[in-house]
Amino acid sequence: MGGQTVWSGVSLDIAPGAFAAILGPNGAGKTTLLRVLLGELPVTAGSASVHGSSPGALNRQIGYLPQRRQFDAAVRIRGIDLVRLGLDGARWGLPLRRRGAERVDEVLRLVGADDYATRPIGELSGGEQQRVLIAQALVSRPRLLALDEPLDSLDLPNQTAVAALLQRICRQDGVTILLVAHDVNPLLSYLDQVVYFGAGRAVVGAPREVINSETLSRLYGVPIEVLQASDGRLVVVGLPEAPAHHSDRHEHA
Amino acid sequence: MHSVVAAHLSLDPAFDFDQLTAFPFLVNALEAGTIVAVMAGVVGWFMTLRRESFAGHSLSLMAFPGATGALLVGLPAALGYFAFCGAGALVIGAAAGAGGARGRGEESAVTGAVQALGLACGFLFLSLYRGVLASYESVLFGSYLGITSGQVLALAGVAAGSLAFFAVVGRPLLFASVDGAVAGASGVPTRGLGVAFLLALGLAVAATAQITGVLLVFALLVAPAATAQLVTPRVGVGLALGVALGIVTVWLGVALAYATDYPIGFFITTVATSFYVLARAARALVARPPAWRRRRVAHPPSEGAAAA
Incomplete structure (x- = not known):
């Protein structure tokens, strides 16, 4: 990453078929991990493997949702065409053929997007767009779904609904799900595993094993408190802020 | 710029068609215009989707040094058009590729520079030429007179190559255009396709400029495609509609220019823009409530301190 070491000495294992979230402050290396697994970035030391193969070798078996993709109203492409591109978009030829229509319909029903899939993607709400994009990532039957902040632009009911949908996909189809998140709370009751990046390192485990005062204090080497609100939400207090943290998220958080 | 015969268009299309095809120069104009409309319709549809109108605009201006440069060294104008627009496309494409992740900003800076340099060269060529360039306005604003059969053949060749290109890369190009990050992750060579598309755009622009003139290229490149969208x-219907609208625009433009003796560029631009305005108006009439009213409240009060 431009000559910088994002993290080192990190060893982590995500169980196949697990629903795992990658957490941590901005710049801690969450997206970097996804890009390493996609084979877009090399690891300078150590190794990474996806389902036993080197990263990048199996990209057709990884469904990928990059960060913050919002289509504005000027994008006049139907949701269903976008989903079909997930199936055959890398193949040469004209974008006219109808092959794979059943699989596209099936996956649109699975995510609950069949009602609005024939509308232009730019006219859909953020939650509807996210479902179409999840369908696109799923349509080629990947074994791993890698999502970068898929809940970021959604309102709270939609965040919970998408988290529940992802868990259902994980359980029903045995798809491993790796999800980068800024806020763990909408996901908390659905997750199997958590990877928490911080201070150039990472801890892995079940959500409650990782997100507690003791583990996070050990990770950062400074005292950190995890408080639980009466509704079950977790709040982390005392995170050391990285210098020069001026992301847009912090401005309105 | 005066037509050789007096023409009177009637309301009888068959009679008008006979009139329009009675003279070889008009047949050449209609053939060239139809070829250009097909190519511009397809390229324009992708250009609108990729939001590369600025690149398209700059490449169209490269036709000006192309035309004047060819004149200066005594080569056919069409060759100058294709050479300059094609070279401009490669320069912009190379800059975008070198820019990497920041490609967009880099690309528009280089595009602007290429455009200014091209215009300046065109003006230099013109003053070096010293002679009187009789068809100065027709280079800028288009003409349907004096299109040779050889020019029609050259246009047909370029158009065939362009359509073959889209037949091969259409699907991955669509993927890369709407969804670059995911297309890249699934193995689409997005950068190479971007450069190849710019080249196709440059050639289409060079072809279009021969009918509409350098300054009115967008009438055929953007308006029909944007109307179709x-x-x-x-996807398929939109591409076909863009091409059809372009052909209708060119035929009406040639017919009106022939009948009235006024410049073709004006009529093509007016017809193409009218289609666009009509489509907008029709959409406004049948519109559902605007998007913001259908959406739920976008952002509930902030979630406060999160677990990250």
Whole structure:
């Protein structure tokens, strides 16, 4: 990453078929991990493997949702065409053929997007767009779904609904799900595993094993408190802020 | 710029068609215009989707040094058009590729520079030429007179190559255009396709400029495609509609220019823009409530301190 070491000495294992979230402050290396697994970035030391193969070798078996993709109203492409591109978009030829229509319909029903899939993607709400994009990532039957902040632009009911949908996909189809998140709370009751990046390192485990005062204090080497609100939400207090943290998220958080 | 015969268009299309095809120069104009409309319709549809109108605009201006440069060294104008627009496309494409992740900003800076340099060269060529360039306005604003059969053949060749290109890369190009990050992750060579598309755009622009003139290229490049995208979000239907609208525009433009003796560029631009305005108006009439009213409240009060 431009000559910088994002993290080192990190060893982590995500169980196949697990629903795992990658957490941590901005710049801690969450997206970097996804890009390493996609084979877009090399690891300078150590190794990474996806389902036993080197990263990048199996990209057709990884469904990928990059960060913050919002289509504005000027994008006049139907949701269903976008989903079909997930199936055959890398193949040469004209974008006219109808092959794979059943699989596209099936996956649109699975995510609950069949009602609005024939509308232009730019006219859909953020939650509807996210479902179409999840369908696109799923349509080629990947074994791993890698999502970068898929809940970021959604309102709270939609965040919970998408988290529940992802868990259902994980359980029903045995798809491993790796999800980068800024806020763990909408996901908390659905997750199997958590990877928490911080201070150039990472801890892995079940959500409650990782997100507690003791583990996070050990990770950062400074005292950190995890408080639980009466509704079950977790709040982390005392995170050391990285210098020069001026992301847009912090401005309105 | 005066037509050789007096023409009177009637309301009888068959009679008008006979009139329009009675003279070889008009047949050449219609053939060239139809070829250009097909190519511009397809390229323009992708250009609108990729939001590369600025690149398209700059490449169209490269036709000016192309035309004047060819004149200066005594080569056919068409060759100058294709050479300069094609070279401009490669320069812009190379800059975009070198820019990497920041490609967009880099690309528009280089595009602007290429455009200014091209215009300046064109003006230099013109003053070096010293002679009187009789068809100065027709280079800038288009003409349907004096299109040779050889020019029609050259246009047909370039158009065939361009359509073959889209037949091969259409699907991955669509993927890369709407969804670059995911297309890249699934193995689409997005950068190479971007450069190849710019080259196709440059050639289409060079062809279009021979009919509409350097300054009015967008009438055929953007308007029909943008109209088609307003009417339908379907890929195949949209491409076909863009091409059809372009052909209708060119035929009406040639007919009106022939009948009235006024410049063709004006009529093509007016017809193409009218289609676009009509499509907009039609959409506004049948519109559902605007998007913001259908959406739920976008952002509930902030979630406060999160677990990250």
